[in-house]
Amino acid sequence: MQTLDAAASLAATAPASAIDSLPWLAAALADDRAADRFAAWGRSTVIDENVGAAVLPRALFDELHRRAGLEATWPVGNAGVLHVYGYLLSSTPTPYGLKRERWLSGELERACGLPDGALLPWAGSQTLLSRTTAAASTLLARADSVAEMVDGRAARIAFGPPLADGTAALAYAVDDSIVTMFPVADPAALRDGLGTPRLRWNAA
Template identity: 80%
Template structure:
């Protein structure tokens, strides 16, 4: 079974047995343990598992709980650590969204190319660094851009960064609240996203 097929199988299994699903992917269980031991989740803020685009949870509660337990973090459903949810949780999500499955950002190659990284830079089971470590580094580079947008909303300070677009127009987006990472993903039309931001608010499931 290829790694992609194994991930698909684990995502389906996670609906009924999340512990077994995670254990079926040695790279995932190892990454969660390594990131927990290194304290890497501390660089990430809080996020709701209720997706604003579909108004539904993109992970079942047992999987939400199992992921946080393995990360050594306390979480109160539906709000958890954004690194746990947006990086590892999204890999196992089977909930369709208007933009496809959440895991696709890490698998298609579009995001890594938009970040100016080598092919395979975000493939979860490739390399010596965990996916969270790689995502943290790439998002931090984006958020350091001088053209990143700063918003004040609900007494919080948020930062939206868009990288230089690829020839076809796609750009990488990173988002942080109060200096803590929340998410990153590819944007097909960055100009339209900027134009449609509207009034400042917490975005992309940040809490």
């Protein structure tokens, strides 16, 4: 956490140095770019719907997309770049804590039925994006996912089986492209309260 905090502090003024200070992150971005893994992900805004402000500095937004080999116009970029890697360096508080907690707390991986540490950013031989894409795709293939149409765009919300404490994993996709993935404490309440279809969780 201290290393991530230091990198997040550096990111606003020296984003390249911030990424290079985390060798596993720099290597993951390069590996995912070479394998074209970002293509499985849709578009997202960096302006968080809960706080009404950007959760990443623009300089970091630009540098992450440059390393991913993607063009992006602030504040809308690739959801994999932003939600998987960008959120690791976000220091903006939200009602649910820091964005990076989904990758560090272990709650999401447990909700996905994965071994402890399976979604730690620096763990294993596969990149975090590769592991997350696989986990989200498994959820989105569930027959009980919620389908929505939003201005002619097909969206899908998928929940995994809840744990004993009620927590479940959620994955969201628009136009068959993954947007985000995170744990939810009360999936039944969230599902019942969805209301009118709209783009959700910062999808663009």
